[in-house]
Amino acid sequence: MGERRLTPRGRERRRQLVDYAAHRFAENGFHPTSVADIVGGLGVGKGVFYWYFESKDDLLAAILAEAQQDLRRVQQAAIADEEDAALRLEKGIRASMHWFAANRHLVTLTQFAATEQRWSAALRRGQEVALADTVKHVKDAMVQGQIGDSEPEVLAHAVLGVTGHLARELIHRNGESPDAVADAAIAFCRHGLLG
Amino acid sequence: MGERRLTPRGRERRRQLVDYAAHRFAENGFHPTSVADIVGGLGVGKGVFYWYFESKDDLLAAILAEAQQDLRRVQQAAIADEEDAALRLEKGIRASMHWFAANRHLVTLTQFAATEQRWSAALRRGQEVALADTVKHVKDAMVQGQIGDSEPEVLAHAVLGVTGHLARELIHRNGESPDAVADAAIAFCRHGLLG
DNA sequence: GCCGCTCTTGACCGTCTGGTCAAGAGACTC
DNA sequence: GAGTCTCTTGACCAGACGGTCAAGAGCGGC
Numbered sequence: 001m002g003e004r005r006l007t008p009r010g011r012e013r014r015r016q017l018v019d020y021a022a023h024r025f026a027e028n029g030f031h032p033t034s035v036a037d038i039v040g041g042l043g044v045g046k047g048v049f050y051w052y053f054e055s056k057d058d059l060l061a062a063i064l065a066e067a068q069q070d071l072r073r074v075q076q077a078a079i080a081d082e083e084d085a086a087l088r089l090e091k092g093i094r095a096s097m098h099w100f101a102a103n104r105h106l107v108t109l110t111q112f113a114a115t116e117q118r119w120s121a122a123l124r125r126g127q128e129v130a131l132a133d134t135v136k137h138v139k140d141a142m143v144q145g146q147i148g149d150s151e152p153e154v155l156a157h158a159v160l161g162v163t164g165h166l167a168r169e170l171i172h173r174n175g176e177s178p179d180a181v182a183d184a185a186i187a188f189c190r191h192g193l194l195g
Numbered sequence: 196m197g198e199r200r201l202t203p204r205g206r207e208r209r210r211q212l213v214d215y216a217a218h219r220f221a222e223n224g225f226h227p228t229s230v231a232d233i234v235g236g237l238g239v240g241k242g243v244f245y246w247y248f249e250s251k252d253d254l255l256a257a258i259l260a261e262a263q264q265d266l267r268r269v270q271q272a273a274i275a276d277e278e279d280a281a282l283r284l285e286k287g288i289r290a291s292m293h294w295f296a297a298n299r300h301l302v303t304l305t306q307f308a309a310t311e312q313r314w315s316a317a318l319r320r321g322q323e324v325a326l327a328d329t330v331k332h333v334k335d336a337m338v339q340g341q342i343g344d345s346e347p348e349v350l351a352h353a354v355l356g357v358t359g360h361l362a363r364e365l366i367h368r369n370g371e372s373p374d375a376v377a378d379a380a381i382a383f384c385r386h387g388l389l390g
Numbered sequence: 391g392c393c394g395c396t397c398t399t400g401a402c403c404g405t406c407t408g409g410t411c412a413a414g415a416g417a418c419t420c
Numbered sequence: 421g422a423g424t425c426t427c428t429t430g431a432c433c434a435g436a437c438g439g440t441c442a443a444g445a446g447c448g449g450c
Contacts, residue, residue: 007417007426029311031226035408045429047411052427056408112310115303116224138388148390150382154365158383161360162353169352187345188353192387193333195343202396204447229437240399242441247397251438 004052014052016042022063026105030060030112061122064113067106068126074099075133085140086147092137093163093189094182100167101178107168131156159189199247209247211237217258221300225255225307256317259308262301263321269294270328280335281342287332288358288384289377295362296373302363326351354384 006014020042024033035056039046053059078095079088100107113119134156141147147155166185170176187195201209215237219228230251234241248254273290274283295302308314329351336342342350361380365371382390 005426009417010426013427026310027312029226029313031224032311034406036406046409047428047430050409108310111306115221115307115310116227117222118224141388147388148386150390151379154361154379155383155388157361157364158357158380159388161357161364165356165360166349166352169356170349184346184349185353188350188387190387191343191389192383192385193336193342193350193354194386195345200396202447205396208397230439231437241439242398242400245439 010052013048017049017052017059018063018066021059022067022109023105025060025063025112026108030109057118060109060113060119063106063109064119064122065126067103067110068123068130070103071096071099072126072129072133084146085137085144089134089137089141089159089189090186092134093159093185094179096163097167097171097178097182097185100164101171104172107164107172111168130160134159162188205247208243212244212247212254213258213261216254217262217304218300220255220258220307221303225304252313255304255308255314258301258304259314259317260321262298262305263318263325265298266291266294267321267324267328279341280332280339284329284332284336284354284384285381287329288354288380289374291358292362292366292373292377292380295359296366299367302359302367306363325355329354357383 004010017038021033021038024038024041028037035046035049039049042048049059053062075092075095079091082088082091110123113123131153135152138147138152138155138159142149142152163185166181166188167178170181170184171178199205212233216228216233219233219236223232230241230244234244237243244254248257270287270290274286277283277286305318308318326348330347333342333347333350333354337344337347358380361376361383362373365376365379366373
């Protein structure tokens with residue numbers, strides 16, 4: 001199948017399937033949620049599902065790919081006109097926090113996908129891009145003397161780790177605001193435990 | 196069932212099931228791995244499985260609980276005779292890195308469990324304990340003036356986030372040594388990006 | 391050598407799953 | 421209003437799954 005040409009009505013239906021399925025998968029688990037659950041919840045026949053997607057796996061792959069693209073798009077838009085490297089990092093963190101807050105289900109789904117080899121392979125490219133983006137800003141900030149000189153990849157991983165973990169624990173679990181959590185993440189990335 | 200009294204032979208069989216299943220679940224995914232896969236791989240009949248566990252879910256619950264207990268036991272042993280709060284934090288991070296390196300499959304499984312509500316409830320208590328342990332050391336270090344004065348819970352989350360993420364990315368994915376990664380994590384937690 | 395307990399076997403079962411498909415509905419063109 | 425293309429229906433299927441159970445093996449004590 002690969003690409004099917006869709007009318008506006010078809011594109012709307014596809015979006016509906018992607019959104020609804022992503023929420024159900026995140027709530028209930030990917031495997032425990034059946035295709036029948038999805039089409040049943042939407043009140044359509046099973047054939048609708050297989051008109052838009054080759055398989056249940058194909059749908060999850062689409063959800064993951066679109067999530068990664070959307071997050072990156074938001075990040076790039078947030079830092080587009082920022083010349084200062086350290087501020088690009090900060091704005092990227094803040095934009096990510098807002099995206100994580102608004103797309104909790106996609107965060108959960110990405111985390112799930114990372115735990116099964118079949119899916120983690122599909123995630124890898126997007127995660128490499130995210131890492132490369134962060135590494136670039138870290139290196140730029142080093143050149144400008146804004147941050148200390150050590151391994152940029154390790155620092156980038158640490159930044160992504162703090163950001164993701166604080167989003168899950170403080171925004172998703174504790175219900176704190178994205179901006180407050182972004183402030184905390186930025187502060188920790190800046191100075192560590194030294195405050 | 197709850198508790199079954201087991202002979203030494205039975206305890207050995209149970210361990211074999213837990214270990215083998217944990218590896219298969221982590222490699223292949225929990226849902227895609229069937230009970231038949233597990234008993235087949237071990238060369239025993241299906242009844243063996245249901246002699247030791249009420250259900251497949253029961254087995255996963257046991258794996259998760261034992262993993263959390265084991266990690267905490269290792270952490271406590273590592274910091275037992277350390278009086279300095281900041282060093283307790285560092286030794287805890289280092290011990291965790293070694294445990295993560297030696298128990299990659301359990302890390303993956305825990306991450307999976309966090310993505311399905313049924314399991315994340317089972318994880319919560321253990322994670323709260325891990326957080327409380329970390330918070331305690333952070334507070335102690337604050338009192339001793341070793342680290343800056345800000346919200347201990349947030350800092351503890353950040354420390355756990357960095358540790359877990361660097362373990363997955365640098366140890367599991369890149370194959371770096373637990374000690375090197377522990378050094379990196381400790382450095383980042385100390386000073387952030389300032390190096 | 392019998393008993394009783396722990397442990398093992400594997401055929402069997404009801405249920406549910408992802409996926410198919412022949413049939414047809416709607417809408418747009420000419 | 422015929423023809424065509426997109427989209428929808430839902431009964432159907434083969435296979436796989438988690439879980440059961442009657443039967444029996446191994447092994448200890450006595």
